[in-house]
Amino acid sequence: MAEEKTLDDLFLDTLKDIYYAEKQIVKNLPKMAKAATAPELKAGFEQHAEETQGHIDRLEQVFELIGKPARGKTCDAILGILEEGKSIMEDFKGTVALDAGLVSSAQAVEHYEIARYGTLKTWAIQMGLTDAAALLDATLKEEVATDKKLSQVATSVANRKAA
Structure with missing residues (x-):
């Protein structure tokens, strides 16, 4: 019989993932x-890129709060999203559509992060980890703000240029 897993286990697994x-992401932003x-x-x-380093710092604080070492776990989802972004950079280099493609790739990353941080915050609240929930919420708000900024750049500059 499989070992019983709890929300604590799921929280830690997802924390390692993000x-x-x-x-x-912090490695790829300078390329973008x-x-x-x-x-x-x-x-x-x-x-x-600077903000993302702050996200990493906050995650390290969350690991500390739950008494676990800050370790990542390979996230195939983000690797796939970032690979798509690399393809766009290669396939659309030198074209009017490049920036629109970059915005699209960046928003895919943001939406993944928003989903993860929203889930982690909800679980932290459920588990009574109010300090962790506050750290996760701060990052969630920054990710949502970044997504809005990307939408603004898309509609005011990148998409118009690509059209």
Whole structure:
């Protein structure tokens, strides 16, 4: 019979997943910034790289709060999303559609993060981890704000240029 798993186990597993994902994202944002042609998109990626380091720091605090080492677990989902972004950078390099493709890729990353942080925050509340929930909520709010900024860049600059 399989070992009984609890919400604690699921929380830790998902925490490791998003920790790994954030580490991969922070490595990829400078590449996206370099590829972007619109100054506001380039600046947005650079700013989000700094913000992402803060997300990693918060996750490390959550690991500390639950008494576990900060370790990642390979996240195939984020690797796939980032691979799609690399393909867009290669396939659309030098075209008017590049920035629109970069925004699309970045929003796929943001939506994945929003889903993970929302779930983790809800579980932390359920488990009575109010300090962890507050840290996760702070990151969730930043991810939602980044998604809104990306939508703004898409509609005001990138999509128009691509059309």
